[in-house]
Amino acid sequence: MAEFLQLTIYGIVAGSIFSLGAIGLSLVYGILRFPHFAHGDLITLGAYFTLLPVSILGAPPELSFFFGVAATMVVAVAVDQILYRRLRKVAPVILLIASVGVALILRSLVQLFWGAGNQYYSQGIDMPWRLSGVNVKPDHLLIVAGAVILVVLLHLFLQKTKTGKAMRAMSDNADLAQVTGIEVNKVIIWTWVIGGGMAAAAGIFLGLDTRLHPVMGWRILLPVFAAAILGGIGRPYGAIVGGLIIGLAQEYSTVILSPPYKPAVAFALMVIMLIFKPTGLFAGRKA
Amino acid sequence: MSLLQVDQIRGGYGDVDILNGVDIRVEPGEIVAIIGPNGAGKSTVMKAVFGLVKVREGSITYRDKEIANLRPDQIVRQGLCYVPQEKNVFPTLTVEENLEMGAFIRNDDFSQDLEKVYELFPALYEKRRQPAGALSGGQRQMVAMGRALMLNPGLILLDEPTAGLAPAIVDLIFQNINKVNGLGVSIMMVEQNAKQALRMCHRGYVLTTGRNRHHDTGENLLNNREVAEMFLGG
Ligand SMILES: Nc1ncnc2c1ncn2[C@@H]1O[C@H](COP(=O)(O)OP(=O)(O)OP(=O)(O)O)[C@@H](O)[C@H]1O
Numbered sequence A: 001m002a003e004f005l006q007l008t009i010y011g012i013v014a015g016s017i018f019s020l021g022a023i024g025l026s027l028v029y030g031i032l033r034f035p036h037f038a039h040g041d042l043i044t045l046g047a048y049f050t051l052l053p054v055s056i057l058g059a060p061p062e063l064s065f066f067f068g069v070a071a072t073m074v075v076a077v078a079v080d081q082i083l084y085r086r087l088r089k090v091a092p093v094i095l096l097i098a099s100v101g102v103a104l105i106l107r108s109l110v111q112l113f114w115g116a117g118n119q120y121y122s123q124g125i126d127m128p129w130r131l132s133g134v135n136v137k138p139d140h141l142l143i144v145a146g147a148v149i150l151v152v153l154l155h156l157f158l159q160k161t162k163t164g165k166a167m168r169a170m171s172d173n174a175d176l177a178q179v180t181g182i183e184v185n186k187v188i189i190w191t192w193v194i195g196g197g198m199a200a201a202a203g204i205f206l207g208l209d210t211r212l213h214p215v216m217g218w219r220i221l222l223p224v225f226a227a228a229i230l231g232g233i234g235r236p237y238g239a240i241v242g243g244l245i246i247g248l249a250q251e252y253s254t255v256i257l258s259p260p261y262k263p264a265v266a267f268a269l270m271v272i273m274l275i276f277k278p279t280g281l282f283a284g285r286k287a
Numbered sequence B: 001m002s003l004l005q006v007d008q009i010r011g012g013y014g015d016v017d018i019l020n021g022v023d024i025r026v027e028p029g030e031i032v033a034i035i036g037p038n039g040a041g042k043s044t045v046m047k048a049v050f051g052l053v054k055v056r057e058g059s060i061t062y063r064d065k066e067i068a069n070l071r072p073d074q075i076v077r078q079g080l081c082y083v084p085q086e087k088n089v090f091p092t093l094t095v096e097e098n099l100e101m102g103a104f105i106r107n108d109d110f111s112q113d114l115e116k117v118y119e120l121f122p123a124l125y126e127k128r129r130q131p132a133g134a135l136s137g138g139q140r141q142m143v144a145m146g147r148a149l150m151l152n153p154g155l156i157l158l159d160e161p162t163a164g165l166a167p168a169i170v171d172l173i174f175q176n177i178n179k180v181n182g183l184g185v186s187i188m189m190v191e192q193n194a195k196q197a198l199r200m201c202h203r204g205y206v207l208t209t210g211r212n213r214h215h216d217t218g219e220n221l222l223n224n225r226e227v228a229e230m231f232l233g234g
C-alpha cells in the first residue's frame, strides 16, 4: 500500500511536469497545426534560464522562476516570428522539420553556454518528509501546487479573456477567425507566450525534481507528446489529463518493469491510442 | 455613391484566373443576389472582396475607399462582414462567445448590440450558453448572421445562407435576411435557391465562368427566358 502511494506521488509529480509541456504542444498544434518538436528544448531552456539569476546573483530558484519563464516566452515568440512565421503558407511538414532544426540549435546553444554536464539549482539535499512510510519532498509539493496554479490561470485566460476566447476560436476554425476580424498574428504570439511559459515551468520543475542537463527536455518530449495525443492533440484541457495518466502509468509500470522502460510505457500508450482512438480520449477534434 | 463597387476584377487561386472581369455594385439599403452555376466563381467574388483571393486587376471600393487586397481584419474595420458558405460558426465556443468574436475588433461596450441580436433571433438567447456546434443548421446560420451584426456593418456578404437546409428553414432564413435588411444593413448574397432569392432581392447578377452574364432587377431576371431556362427549372 505504501509503495502504491509512493508511486502515485511520483506519478503526480511527473504528470504535472508532462501536463505543462503537453499544454503548450497542444495549443500550438491547435493554432498552427504542426507538432512542435522544439518543445522539449524550450523546456530545457526554461530550466537553464532560471539558473542565471541563481548562479550569478545567488537568487533563490523560487524567484528566478519568473525570470526563466519570461525569458523562454521571449525566445518562443522570437523563434516563431523570425522563422516559423515565414513558413506558415507552406505545408505543415515543413514547419515540423524546421522545428527539429530549432530543437538542435537550442540544445547546442545550451551546451555552448552552460556546458554538457549536470547542474543543480541548489547543492544541499531536499530532505523528504516521511509520512506513514511514504516520502514526500517539499519540492514535490511546490511542483504540484505550481502546476495547479498555472492550470487555473490558463483556464481563466481561455474562458474569460477576449484573447483566450479568440485562441479557442482560431483553434476551432482559423479561416473563420480571420474573416471575423481576429488579428491572427496576435493570437499566434499569445499562443507562444503561453506555450513557451508553460514549457519553461515544466523545465524548471523538472530541474528542481532532478537536475539540469542539455537533453533533459528532449528526453521528456516523448511522454509529453504521448500526453498531448492521449488528451486529443489540440485540446489543452485534454493535455492536462493526458499528462497525469502518462505520469502515473510510467511510475506504476516500475512495479513489473525496470525503470529504464518508463519511456516505452509512454510510447506504448501513445501507439495504442493512435491505433484505437486517434482523436484522443476527449474526441471530437477534426484532423 | 454606391456602397460597394466591384469594377472589372480579375483574380483567382495561384496563377489561374477564376474571375475574368466581374462588375457588381451594391447601393445603400439594397439586397443584391448573385446566382450562377456551380463553379461560376460566385464564392470567389466574395473572397476577392474580402481579401482572401488575390485581385490582379480592377478595383473594389467600399464607401469610395479602395479595399482590394487589404487584409480581412482591415476590411472588417471598414464595416463589411462576411459569412462564408460553410463552417461558419466556431463549434466549441458557446453561442454568446461566437457573437463576442464578431465584436473582436471593438474595444467599447457592445452589450447593446448583443441585446439587439437576441431580440432579432430569440432562439439564440435560449441557447446562449450552449456550444454553437450543437445547434441545428438553421440556428447555426443565425449565429453566423448575428456574429456579423455585432459590428453594426453597412454591408453583409452571405455565401449560400440556405445551403443544405430543409425548405421550412429556408423560408425562415430568408425572413431573417429581410429582417436584417430592415435594420438598414445592405446584403449581398450568393444563392442556390435562385427563385426565392430573386423574388426578395432588389437587383440580381447572373455569373458564368467568372464573368457577368446578366444584371437586372430581381423581377426582370425572374421573367428573363434565358435565366429561367438556365437556373429556375424552365
Ligand atoms: N481554394 C481553391 N483553390 C483552387 N481553386 C479553387 C478553390 N476554390 C475554388 N476553386 C475553383 O474556382 C472555381 C470557382 O469556384 P467558386 O467556389 O467560386 O464557385 P461557386 O460559383 O461558388 O460554386 P458553388 O455553387 O459550387 O459554390 C471553381 O472552378 C473551383 O474549382
Ligand SMILES: [Mg+2]
Pocket (backbone or CB within 6 Å): B042, B043, B044, B085, B159
Ligand atoms: Mg460557392
